Amino acid sequence: MRRGLAVAATTALLANGPAVAHPHVWIVARAGFQLEDGRVTAVAVAFQFDELLSASLAAEFDRDRDGRFDAAETADLEREAFAGLAELDWLGHLRVGGRPAGLGPPRGFRAEIAGGLVTYRFERALSSAADPRAGGVALTLADPSWYVDVVLDPEAPASVQGELPAGCRLAFAPDTSLTHYAGPTPPVAAMLACPAGAS
Numbered sequence: 001m002r003r004g005l006a007v008a009a010t011t012a013l014l015a016n017g018p019a020v021a022h023p024h025v026w027i028v029a030r031a032g033f034q035l036e037d038g039r040v041t042a043v044a045v046a047f048q049f050d051e052l053l054s055a056s057l058a059a060e061f062d063r064d065r066d067g068r069f070d071a072a073e074t075a076d077l078e079r080e081a082f083a084g085l086a087e088l089d090w091l092g093h094l095r096v097g098g099r100p101a102g103l104g105p106p107r108g109f110r111a112e113i114a115g116g117l118v119t120y121r122f123e124r125a126l127s128s129a130a131d132p133r134a135g136g137v138a139l140t141l142a143d144p145s146w147y148v149d150v151v152l153d154p155e156a157p158a159s160v161q162g163e164l165p166a167g168c169r170l171a172f173a174p175d176t177s178l179t180h181y182a183g184p185t186p187p188v189a190a191m192l193a194c195p196a197g198a199s
Contacts, residue, residue, distance in 0.1 A: 023149035026050040027091075029141045030153050031190040033170075035162030039129040040137045040192065043103065044161070045092065047120045047141075048153075054118040057081065062113065069111045078109045082120060091143055091150055092124060095177065095189075097135030102127030132168050132192035140175040142187035150187065158190035168194035 032044030049057065061077040062069060069077060085091065086105075094101045106122040113119075130137050139158075141150045152158065152172070160170055175189040 023146055025053055025148045027141075027148060027150045028153050029091075029150050030156055031139050031141060031158040033137065033139070033158070033160050033162075033190075033192055034123070035160065035164065036129070038133075038163065038165045039131050040126060041129045042123050042125045043092070043094065043139050044123045044159075045090070045106075045121070045141065047091075047150075049118050049120075051116060054113070054116060057118045058113055061111075067113055069113065074109070074111050077111050082106075082109060082111075082122075088143055088148075090122075090124070091141050091148065093140040093142060093175070093178065093189075094126070095136075095138045095140075095175075096126075096130040100177075101130065131165075133165055133194045136191050136193045138173075138175065138189040138191035140178065140187050140189040142175070142178060144178050152188055152190065157188075160192070164192065165194060168192055 026049070028048045030044075030046040032046075033040050034042040034044060057077070061073050061081070063073060064070070089103075090106055092103055094103050104125040104127065106124055108121075108123050110121045111118060112121075141152070143150060157172065158170055164170075169192070171191050171193045172188050173191065174186040176186050178187060
């Protein structure tokens, strides 16, 4: 992502590390929970970038200037820009039962241009399927260094694909587990919350 944001925003994403005091990149994000048999097996993520970054990504990777990324352009974008987000674990923080849980690498990467803004879409599988009845499942999309400011889309912040266990619901709450988060307020986690004894 260093080169990707360098070509897009004229500075590298990690150039100043955690000491950066304010964001240089802005993302509106959407989170999705994918369930099978009542358990979360994967999360879906969408990142919509700010106008400056979007314009630079389009200028760099929409090489035929047709307003979309074809298969070859998408592959270049994934390899040269998106893959660098691995340094930040693709801005994903998962907690199951209040404890950090593993997410696999992204799969199914897509990129689109709409209304002048670039959006990345991808999925990540959980290291093991998680039952939200066992203390809940929470996904926070954030950069603890606050170089990248990530906010959930106020119109459609999160979704659920599949059937939730009875009594469980989609909810949102500040994620105070990211103790080094440098922003003015903690990031917001999207979560699947279940009452005690839900079955």
